Amino acid sequence: MAKIHVTTTINGEESEFLCESQQTMLDVLRDELGLTGSKEGCGSGDCGACSIIVDGNVVCSCLMFGAEAAGADIMTIEGMAQGDKLHPLQQKFLEHAALQCGFCTPGVLVASKALLDHNPNPTEEQARYWLAGNLCRCTGYDKIIEAVMDAAAEMRGETV
């Protein structure tokens, strides 16, 4: 079967790839483009470890076909830091020990960035509901929520 040629933008760079019609965006990122930061925890959209931002919306890349990326603007975990400067969320996750095994971390960070892009001043409850689609089995979410709230405050220019 002929492969599909897709042109898209990933982490600010124009990107081209060939994919099969049934290939998910997660498979494309990991297997075709070598972007293995997005993880497969379930393949069914339940765990959020493969979260990416597509045209401003957080998406489980395991639920999206690679072919659907045509013309889209996509951010993955690999695009979150700017050069050698970590995104405030990444820095706060480190400072708050908001990761243990680190497997869910890329998806949680991407989803958290989407949250703060939409709502720079979330309540704890809003953060918890926004991140309800990102499973973490290690931390009990406590330090993740702390880190997100702290990053949000810093990005608003407040010091905690």
Next chain:
Amino acid sequence: MNYLGKGVELKVVGTRPIRPDGVDKVIGRAAFGADFAVAGMIHGKVVRSPHAHARIKSIDTSKAEALKGVKAVITAADLPEIASESAFVGEGPVNFRDLSLNTLARDKVLYDGHAVAAIAAISPSIAEEAARLVEVEYEVLPHVIDVEAAMADDAPILHDDLFTAGVDPKPTKASNIAKRVEFKLGDAKAAFAKADVIIEGRYVTQPVHQAYIEPHACVVSMTTDGQAQIWCSSQGQFMVRAFCAKLLGMDIADIRVTPLEIGGGFGGKTLVYLEPLALALSRKSGRPVKMVMSREEVFRGSGPTSGGVINVKLGATNNGRIVAAECEVLLQAGAFPGSPVGPACMTPFAMYDLSDVSIWGYDVVSNRPKVAAYRAPGAPISTFAVESAVDELAKKLGMDPLELRFINAAKDGTKAAYGPTLKNIGYVETLEALKSSEHWKSDLGAAPKGKRRGRGLASGFWFNIGGESSGATYVNEDGTVTVVSGNPDIGGSRASMAMMAAEVLGIGVDQVRPIVGDTSSVGYSFLTGGSRVTFATGMAVTQAAEQARDDLCKRAALLWEIDADAVEWRDGMAHPAGDNAGKFEPMSLADIAAKSGRTGGPITGKASINAQGAGPGYATHLCDVEVDEETGHVTVLRYTAIQDVGKAIHPAYVEGQLQGGAVQGIGWALNEEYIYNDKGQLENPGFLDYRVPVASDLPMIETILVEVPNPRHPFGAKGVGEAPIVPPMAAVANAIDSAIGLRMHSLPMSPPKVRAALDAGKG
């Protein structure tokens, strides 16, 4: 050496530096099991049984082999038959024959999801297609899922050669009961006569999966000279090496295992599933083979922990002294013997100073996946029952449940029912911390209309272990230091290894780079489990750093041309020990390292030890809930986890262990269970229907670290990872009882069950 004495000022241990592997993990660069690849790699896929119990009449792989792109197909015929042989590895005994039969079924399949064949092909999709072409002819047999049904006389028998061990006389009829164990102190039966009040109850728990977010994954490359390399995510590279050598009939020296980052394990990655298959496929195909489980395969084919039935009887005098205790524990082992029935029996009374206790249990096979260790294996199951019963006892005595625990609490010198006399324990300290906590003193607040609130507490115990560990310290020529240890870092142990080495050497933690070695680059280390790594491997790393430090002093002595005894190490520098030693400017680690070539060559330290004296962990949890009377839904409003941690090396990661363990326990209490249909097939093998707690289910998890140092560890550390999953189920149940006046005896305490209890007016 011990760093616990008065006047020892710790500069690194007890602080909260950023973990050394952190940046890699927040930028998506850390390589987990499925992220690894090698050139020429092909892809493996497992063929699994759709039946709970069936005889394999034949397997025809010819159509699969004929499919274009398929490079190898294996069945049990490609693995050596292994005789029954038990070894104590991981957190429990493993029989290598059973492990082999669990990896690939030979004559019978014993559960839905049991592996029967494996394929390697040039793409995952071809491997999947080939898997569908493997024709297995089954003779379906009657199956049994639940533990009490499996113990019945007329139950379908899983193994014709399994006879109950630990009973007298030795049985002559095969049984699903693999063994009976018993622990006794005094004479419980007679002691019940002294009791004013007696409580009895039957409690039921369901199997729960460790539910690490990273599915099992590996890459294996075997060459024609019989040498193999394995890159995988596991809780022990040496465990993978040993099991694979055994299952494939290889020499240990021919297998090199490189640990990749591990995306959670909680005990579930202390066995092998894919690695032996990938080895056999690589050997047969001559190509490196990658295998990754789907989430459904993780649920159907890898270990949950046991479900069980627990009968508890407690007797106390009117003044609150528990005078007699009995407990019976029936645990599901899954398809092969090996439930954690031993620890389940040894732990639930270890919080109490009792003179007359009897506890016995049964290890029972049924047509479910073989259980694997899960965080304090066995203890949460029996402790749910005992700590619920203690709460019932308090109610019947009209006594505060905290007061009842103070009256009966185990202290230093208490002889535990399972044998040892307890030393350096901090159980009472956890109760005191709870009593003085803001949470305990706070008001529950008024519940909204249609809801009721309650508060419950429960305690728990876990042994913690030591064991064989290796560590090495290499002083680099610029004065930085590399620390190599033999344990996969599952929750931040590289940080604690670096911190302990930095403390010994008197340098900043940023000067130390810790790595986890492969099986050929560091001495043997028992796997990451039993809450042992910071204790045992930390001890090895500390000793390795001390050797390097002592060598640094010797090198300084050589450079100064004085006796080595006349040099002391302070703040990362060699100093003359006193005025008599001579007047020299202190020499830094970097100064000495730069001149190591002139003083005898590279400066290193290595320690391989069998660490003894792990201090047990005690945890006490406090939980506030709100129960919705209409739906039966339980919301955890507030939660505090208190634990004696010995000494927190990196307090943030210790808190993280308490929080994570508590939340896994909340999931066990309220949501998680395996659901089987009448054919014995698992109906909820996915995160949508097997519901682990999500962020919006929970409040912040408050923690209080109690530090009663363990004198057997250089910095006083005790294992911390497992004890926090022991109390939550009873803490939640006790809170529910406090809210609605009904005792929930069966987990999970999901909305339908709570609603049914409300309707019936009883739990």
